[in-house]
Amino acid sequence: MNDLGFRPHSSHWGVFSARYQNDVLEVLPHPGDPDPNGVIDNFPAALRHRARIAQPMVRRGWLENGPGPDDRRGRDEYVPMAWDAVLDRLAEELGRVRDDFGPGAVFGGSYGWSSAGRFHHAQSQVHRFLNTTLGGYVKSVNSYSSGASSVLLPHILGGYEQVTKRNVTWDQMAKHTDLVLAFGGMALKNSMVAGGGISQHVERGSMDRARQRGCAFILVGPLRADLPTEAGAEWLSTIPGTDTALMLALIHTLVAENLHDQAFLARYTEGWPVFEQYVMGETDGQPKTAAWAAPIVGVPAADIVALARRLHGKRVLVTVAHSLQRAEHGEQPVWAAAALTAALGQYGLPGGGYGYALGAIGYYGRRNIAVPSPTLPQGRNGVTEFIPVARIADMLLNPGTTYRYNGQTKTYPQIKLVYWAGGNPFHHHQDLNRLRQAFRRVDTLVVHELAWTATARHADIVLPATMTLERSDIGANGNDSLMVAMHPIAPPFGEARDDYDIFAGLAHRLGAGEPFTEGRTTQQWLEHLYERTRRGLESLGRPAPSFQEFWDAGSLELPMQDDDGGHIRAFRQDPDGSALPTPSGKIEIYSAKIAGFGEPDCPGHPTWLPPVEIPRAAAPLHLIANQPATRLHSQLDFGGHSLASKHRGREVACMHPADAAARGIADGDIVRLFNQRGACLAAVRITDGIRAGVIQLPTGAWYDPADPAEDNSLCVHGNPNVLTRDIGTSALAQGCTGQITTVEVERFTGNLPPIQAYDPPGA
Numbered sequence: 001m002n003d004l005g006f007r008p009h010s011s012h013w014g015v016f017s018a019r020y021q022n023d024v025l026e027v028l029p030h031p032g033d034p035d036p037n038g039v040i041d042n043f044p045a046a047l048r049h050r051a052r053i054a055q056p057m058v059r060r061g062w063l064e065n066g067p068g069p070d071d072r073r074g075r076d077e078y079v080p081m082a083w084d085a086v087l088d089r090l091a092e093e094l095g096r097v098r099d100d101f102g103p104g105a106v107f108g109g110s111y112g113w114s115s116a117g118r119f120h121h122a123q124s125q126v127h128r129f130l131n132t133t134l135g136g137y138v139k140s141v142n143s144y145s146s147g148a149s150s151v152l153l154p155h156i157l158g159g160y161e162q163v164t165k166r167n168v169t170w171d172q173m174a175k176h177t178d179l180v181l182a183f184g185g186m187a188l189k190n191s192m193v194a195g196g197g198i199s200q201h202v203e204r205g206s207m208d209r210a211r212q213r214g215c216a217f218i219l220v221g222p223l224r225a226d227l228p229t230e231a232g233a234e235w236l237s238t239i240p241g242t243d244t245a246l247m248l249a250l251i252h253t254l255v256a257e258n259l260h261d262q263a264f265l266a267r268y269t270e271g272w273p274v275f276e277q278y279v280m281g282e283t284d285g286q287p288k289t290a291a292w293a294a295p296i297v298g299v300p301a302a303d304i305v306a307l308a309r310r311l312h313g314k315r316v317l318v319t320v321a322h323s324l325q326r327a328e329h330g331e332q333p334v335w336a337a338a339a340l341t342a343a344l345g346q347y348g349l350p351g352g353g354y355g356y357a358l359g360a361i362g363y364y365g366r367r368n369i370a371v372p373s374p375t376l377p378q379g380r381n382g383v384t385e386f387i388p389v390a391r392i393a394d395m396l397l398n399p400g401t402t403y404r405y406n407g408q409t410k411t412y413p414q415i416k417l418v419y420w421a422g423g424n425p426f427h428h429h430q431d432l433n434r435l436r437q438a439f440r441r442v443d444t445l446v447v448h449e450l451a452w453t454a455t456a457r458h459a460d461i462v463l464p465a466t467m468t469l470e471r472s473d474i475g476a477n478g479n480d481s482l483m484v485a486m487h488p489i490a491p492p493f494g495e496a497r498d499d500y501d502i503f504a505g506l507a508h509r510l511g512a513g514e515p516f517t518e519g520r521t522t523q524q525w526l527e528h529l530y531e532r533t534r535r536g537l538e539s540l541g542r543p544a545p546s547f548q549e550f551w552d553a554g555s556l557e558l559p560m561q562d563d564d565g566g567h568i569r570a571f572r573q574d575p576d577g578s579a580l581p582t583p584s585g586k587i588e589i590y591s592a593k594i595a596g597f598g599e600p601d602c603p604g605h606p607t608w609l610p611p612v613e614i615p616r617a618a619a620p621l622h623l624i625a626n627q628p629a630t631r632l633h634s635q636l637d638f639g640g641h642s643l644a645s646k647h648r649g650r651e652v653a654c655m656h657p658a659d660a661a662a663r664g665i666a667d668g669d670i671v672r673l674f675n676q677r678g679a680c681l682a683a684v685r686i687t688d689g690i691r692a693g694v695i696q697l698p699t700g701a702w703y704d705p706a707d708p709a710e711d712n713s714l715c716v717h718g719n720p721n722v723l724t725r726d727i728g729t730s731a732l733a734q735g736c737t738g739q740i741t742t743v744e745v746e747r748f749t750g751n752l753p754p755i756q757a758y759d760p761p762g763a
């Protein structure tokens with residue numbers, strides 16, 4: 001707390017302080033942050049925006065007809081209801097589903113980033129609530145972030161958290177790396193974000209230090225802005241979805257020229273010879289030469305050969321953005337990069353090796369805190385059924401049908417009730433027109449939201465949740481040393497309640513008040529959750545302030561573990577004593593286990609599998625639907641920082657001058673992007689920072705159908721997920737493939753429809 005009344009708070013996009021006086025909210029970045037994130041500027045206009053939900057609302061069709069499948073979802077009216085009445089109705093409905101169908105008919109995955117505070121983390125709250133009141137729920141596993149890699153990496157390299165969060169650090173890069181080969185880059189817009197909050201954004205400074213020391217950066221991908229100017233990168237502009245071919249050709253060149261580290265491969269890897277036979281063309285008759293890859297990747301063969309030679313004999317760090325695996329066959333580039341790094345012999349060396357996802361989110365490339373951080377216990381889930389998270393529409397549309405996942409054949413359950421708090425499927429899921437159909441199949445869709453997202457507009461029961469600024473919490477993230485006492489900044493909006501209080505009210509009605517709340521108020525929970533951290537400090541012999549001291553101070557510096565390179569460094573130093581947790585104990589270039597699954601779309605070693613969807617006459621351009629720079633996903637899209645980046649109210653797409661000229665499109669025009677699945681409007685910025693043949697439209701503009709009553713209606717705002725495909729990465733991981741699709745683009749000459757996404761729905 002400072003003299004001017006600013007109080008500490010935190011968000012996924014940074015630690016900050018804020019003051020709310022005379023209806024004006026002001027935010028200040030954390031003073032210790034070397035590179036604060038402008039996304040905190042979304043708060044002031046958002047706090048009391050008309051898009052906020054002021055009171056509980058129930059969909060008219062659900063009220064009139066009761067629970068059941070309903071085509072009116074997404075185009076119905078809403079009726080306000082008092083809290084007591086709505087909680088009574090909802091408790092009754094939860095009881096009905098539990099008693100008639102059991103908790104296995106409830107989908108409570110509730111995927112989504114919600115807010116940074118660790119107690120009010122909505123997804124944890126909903127899980128705890130369903131476990132304690134219903135006995136469980138069908139959950140989702142993995143994430144939209146890393147659907148393919150989180151399943152693949154444990155097979156080939158070890159635990160996902162170890163590989164991503166305890167590996168090569170920014171500090172090692174700044175000190176030791178000679179060359180960073182960054183597939184998909186390490187865009188600062190992405191590392192500005194970290195779940196649970198972050199107090200120091202160090203990425204820009206680290207790349208700057210590395211480059212000043214002489215480290216070279218090579219960016220592979222379709223967008224020049226994916227590395228900051230501080231990196232001084234050379235840009236190898238490539239066709240989206242082709243990185244695996246490029247990696248194979250780099251490996252081919254290394255092997256053909258005898259530049260691969262054979263001693264390393266023999267000692268530390270499993271199955272290299274099988275893979276080498278494939279790369280050299282002995283298995284399929286096609287050597288994966290630079291000349292073979294050149295037309296696939298869209299770069300001259302000579303450049304590929306030159307790059308391979310440059311990689312030899314240097315301390316090389318290979319990085320792969322999450323984006324590469326959020327695509328059809330997304331497992332392959334993750335695995336091929338692991339093989340390339342092995343061929344270079346770089347694992348486990350300071351500043352060298354495989355920095356999978358380094359730069360994709362702020363918690364990678366840092367040290368881990370040395371004490372436990374606060375987390376809400378979720379209780380026991382009595383239902384074992386789960387889906388890979390991005391298969392939700394498949395589940396709702398095809399109950400009882402089978403699919404493959406990580407070597408198993410699974411059956412989609414029959415879901416009656418879906419409960420969502422803290423996520424926005426109409427942001428995160430693909431093929432939104434299909435998702436609308438899927439949500440129409442359930443009996444009841446319940447959503448807690450702070451604002452009228454498209455997900456809320458499809459719900460039967462909409463319960464207004466407080467925004468993080470309106471409650472107390474603890475901000476913490478396992479890779480940032482600052483734990484933050486998140487003080488309340490403003491009173492709740494309208495009748496909004498904390499998710500915890502909503503769940504406590506429901507749990508009480510369902511006869512499980514005590515198991516859910518354990519008799520604690522919010523402040524008592526914070527104190528209880530803090531205690532774990534305090535005890536951890538005490539056992540390390542560190543100062544361990546009481547909760548009240550922490551709360552009054554506003555934050556607490558936590559001790560960090562050493563920058564020791566994690567299990568990969570240990571493995572390099574002692575491959576027998578510190579074997580990797582893979583079946584062979586080594587880096588699996590060939591996995592007998594994955595081969596044994598027999599999936600044609602994910603064979604036993606990294607393989608070039610041409611994508612099914614490639615640019616064709618009807619959709620000749622690649623669309624990159626990546627993360628937005630001015631917000632986190634769809635959160636506070638109505639905030640000032642986000643709105644300022646739009647043009648004529650639309651999300652801005654980037655296009656190459658040649659593609660624009662061929663279509664008579666000028667900078668600032670409104671265009672229509674379309675394919676066989678849907679269409680949306682966007683404004684255009686013309687730039688040579690994008691590869692020709694590629695158009696980029698970030699995610700996060702709220703879905704805004706021109707006519708909500710119509711199926712497949714034009715999204716007038718620019719949500720690319722009306723265009724993306726709803727298929728899994730492969731039968732191995734079934735991950736999200738939203739990053740890349742194909743589209744055609746034309747100038748939009750009609751009357752510009754108004755943006756209605758932020759207006760509360762009519763009654």
Ligand SMILES: Nc1nc2c(c(=O)[nH]1)N[C@H]1C(S)=C(S)[C@@H](COP(=O)(O)OP(=O)(O)OC[C@H]3O[C@@H](n4cnc5c(=O)[nH]c(N)nc54)[C@H](O)[C@@H]3O)O[C@H]1N2
Pocket residue numbers: 111112113114115120122143144145146326421422423424425427428429448449450451453465466467468499625626627632633634635636699720721724738739
């Ligand atoms: N095409 C395409 N699609 C993608 C991606 C892509 O690259 N391309 N990326 C994917 C990725 S990596 C991810 S992680 C997902 C992200 O998908 P989500 O995590 O679902 O997106 P958010 O917009 O963060 O959704 C969080 C929601 O929680 C609400 N919220 C915030 N705080 C609270 C709270 O305290 N209580 C309650 N009840 N609600 C709260 C916010 O208003 C917001 O609507 O999107 C995925 N979708």
Ligand SMILES: Nc1nc2c(c(=O)[nH]1)N[C@H]1C(S)=C(S)[C@@H](COP(=O)(O)OP(=O)(O)OC[C@H]3O[C@@H](n4cnc5c(=O)[nH]c(N)nc54)[C@H](O)[C@@H]3O)O[C@H]1N2
Pocket residue numbers: 144145146183184185187189190191192193220221222223226238239240241242243321322323324326327360361624625626627628629630631632633739740
């Ligand atoms: N500001 C902001 N930061 C965020 C988020 C956000 O919403 N806003 N979301 C956070 C979350 S949840 C996640 S999971 C991470 C996501 O991290 P990523 O998935 O890595 O992020 P993206 O911005 O989607 O993609 C990074 C870049 O990859 C490039 N790319 C796309 N396809 C290909 C390809 O086939 N090959 C190559 N070589 N490059 C390709 C694109 O040019 C894109 O800009 O970001 C996190 N950071």
Ligand SMILES: [Mo]
Pocket residue numbers: 143144145146
């Ligand atoms: Mo993500």
